[in-house]
Amino acid sequence: MISQNYDITKSSVWDALQRLAEVAPGIRVSDLLDQDQDRVDKYSLEIAGLSLDYSKNLVTDEIMQLLLELVAESPLETQREKLFTGEEINMTEQRPVLHTALRASPTQLQEDGLTEASAQIAGQKHRIKAVSDQIRSGAWLGSTGKRVTDIVNLGIGGSDLGPKLACEALKEFSHERIKCHFVSNVDGELIRSTLKNLEPETTLVILSSKTFTTQETLLNAQTAAGWFEQRLGLASAYASPHFIGVTASPENAVKLGIRDENILEFWDWVGGRYSLWSTIGLSIAICIGYDNFERILAGAQQMDVHFRESTARENMPVILALLGVWYSNFLHAESHAVIPYCERMLNLPAYLQQLDMESNGKSVTLDSSLVNCSTGPIIWGQTGTNGQHSFFQLLHQGTHLIPIDFIGLLSDDLSTTEHHRVLTVNMFAQSAALMSGKQDSTLPVYRNYLGNKPSNVLLMEKLIPETFGALIALYEHKVFVQGCLWNVNSFDQWGVELGKALANDLLQGNSELDCSTRNLMNKLNASL
């Protein structure tokens, strides 16, 4: 594979970019904007109800041109075709990576030679529709003959974050009767307090786990099953209509006791953090309706087509990825902030943390050598304006370079004009103030702002299923492009295994412990 020998630092433009990075602190973005009337036009892109203004970045035309050459020399084009056509690009797990197939049209899937996947996807979409329709219409009955009022999604990581984000972001479309709850952490207080407010007769648990082996999810499921059994006198809650399993390991769901007809499947070629488009989206379809779930897929598909077919210069995911590489590899930024100015997108930073950091938090390349430049940044964030009143001080006057994605809505049917204007104007003001700063020699130095802090402004026309889908797909592809540039496998996550194994060893009383951990275990054991 071409990508196995690729090394971004050996690119013909690497040294030139490094030289430009040395003088970059001397660039004033506000001067660039003043001097070039076309900059905003040149540095803006629109697709699928999203518009990106990246004109406030610390880049000149020359830097952008070199970054485009950097990506042209990379294996991106080859890898992107492999992604869409189902070649085995997740080499360490010997799998293709086909989340894009979940939102592609059957004709496209045929063209890409994905006939088998196309049939599998159609079958499971049919299940999502049938099951969600039944639950929403009230035809799905609990063991005592009552219809469902509450869904509890038990899952963690990719089996939680996507559905939780989507249900909250798209609450405008929520079913009136049915409430969706999400329990991910194994902290017993969470499942206890969630169930405490629910009625078992009208509650349905969706046990979401790709592997069906995840400790936290299985323990939460056991607690929920006990609750149903005790309250409803059931012999096995798992085998009752109160449990649905969503998994790529149906055999494990059957072993637990879930009925065959209550299992929805997906496949090992859907990564956990890329799975909201699959049956893992069942709780989304229940919450907002299957047609709206399809609209999310349609928005993502539009972004897929854009990503696959546009030139690099016009390609929104590629541009975001290149800007990220510029900051990480050349200006040595260590983190990247995502600030949605929309309270319903509160969970977006957490979602993107898994998407980006589990994908590109890697230090070994595809040919098993150690990387020789930094890879995925630390992703963090919070909604605006809340963040303005906590950590924005550091963004404005701190010592770290932190590129920011501001994400806002052009209009919001759930807000009022007044609130929406105040919210969104605040976002524009922050982006402008971070860039321009303020130098005033009549003021004490602590009241001066250096400015020149870079940010993107990404506007969604409205927060509707299509733009939501497009936004998530945009970030998926950004992460993919960066993975190609850094030559890492963005689709495995071996780093999380050691901690899981150690926790299991500790639970089983393994005595091979370092003295600090042994001491901590002794304290815990003495207090339980």
Ligand SMILES: O=P(O)(O)OC[C@H]1O[C@](O)(CO)[C@@H](O)[C@@H]1O
């Ligand atoms: O869906 P599962 O198999 O329960 O896994 C949950 C999460 O755990 C991880 O494997 C990390 O531990 C994630 O990649 C995944 O999304």
